[in-house]
Amino acid sequence: MTSKIALITGASRGLGRAAALHLARAGVAVIGTYNSSPEAAAEVAKEIEAHGGRAAMLPFDAERTDMTRFAAEVGTLLQETFDRDSFDYLVNNAGLGLNRSIAETEPDQLDLLYRVHVRAPFLLTRALAPRIAEGGSVLFVSSGLARFTLPGHAAYAMMKGAVEVLTRYAAQEFGPRGIRVNCLAPGAIATDFGGGAVRDNAQLNQRVAAMIALGRVGEAEDIGAGVAALLAGGLGWMSGQRVELSGGQGL
Numbered sequence: 001m002t003s004k005i006a007l008i009t010g011a012s013r014g015l016g017r018a019a020a021l022h023l024a025r026a027g028v029a030v031i032g033t034y035n036s037s038p039e040a041a042a043e044v045a046k047e048i049e050a051h052g053g054r055a056a057m058l059p060f061d062a063e064r065t066d067m068t069r070f071a072a073e074v075g076t077l078l079q080e081t082f083d084r085d086s087f088d089y090l091v092n093n094a095g096l097g098l099n100r101s102i103a104e105t106e107p108d109q110l111d112l113l114y115r116v117h118v119r120a121p122f123l124l125t126r127a128l129a130p131r132i133a134e135g136g137s138v139l140f141v142s143s144g145l146a147r148f149t150l151p152g153h154a155a156y157a158m159m160k161g162a163v164e165v166l167t168r169y170a171a172q173e174f175g176p177r178g179i180r181v182n183c184l185a186p187g188a189i190a191t192d193f194g195g196g197a198v199r200d201n202a203q204l205n206q207r208v209a210a211m212i213a214l215g216r217v218g219e220a221e222d223i224g225a226g227v228a229a230l231l232a233g234g235l236g237w238m239s240g241q242r243v244e245l246s247g248g249q250g251l
Helices: 012-024 038-050 069-080 107-131 154-177 200-210 220-232
Strands: 005-008 029-034 054-061 087-092 133-141 180-186 242-245
Touching: 005 012, 005 069, 012 029, 012 038, 012 087, 012 220, 029 038, 029 069, 038 054, 054 069, 054 180, 069 087, 069 107, 107 133, 107 154, 133 154, 133 220, 133 242, 154 180, 180 220, 220 242
Parallel strands: 005 029, 005 087, 029 054, 087 133, 133 180, 180 242
Antiparallel strands: none
16 A cells, blocks of 8 residues: 555646656655646656656646546545545645736636636645545645735735635644645746746846845746655644745745
8 A cells, every 4th residue: 555645736747747756756656637738647657657656647627627526536546546545645736827917917817817726726625635634734835926026916926825824724624633734835936837938038037036045046846845845754743834935036
């Protein structure tokens, strides 16, 4: 029987992929989800298995998936693949970006951000809570933008602020089961998120790096390592906390 299992939404790319690989290196089996690219998800699973880990992938659309049905699929997968009826770590990572001023943000864009970044992690955590093992952990992914401000990110950052409040309430409610709940807030990261501007626009990359104490934007590997440290790194007494990994951005 596998000792620990993590379920990571949005594990086929970016931060979710890095989190899956880092947790696998720490000996944690991975159930990952993907939205539009089963091929990319299969590559992540293949890489994990090539290094002796265990992985399985499930389709998941944060905006549209029925969470009760998805929880049942997870239960079936746990039994058939891992011979368990529970898992240990839930990482609410799946998301999308929006770079528009308040004046330019349309109501349907605001609604989409809410459904993906607030409603989905709330309902997914609610649906999967009975399957999280006693002494397990839930990790929400927020953003450094909930603390510092950059033009064009008001709507997105507002949703992440809600996630940080949810973290504290969930920590209180799940505490009696020994389940820790924390929130990881990445700073500017050079991935394809939000169209890949920080990664692909050298001028923007340099401008953002100048705002960071460590002098560079982050990489997905930085966040993946942070996820593994928070979940599998022995921080068993930490709950209800917001942990920012931003290299000291906007200090």
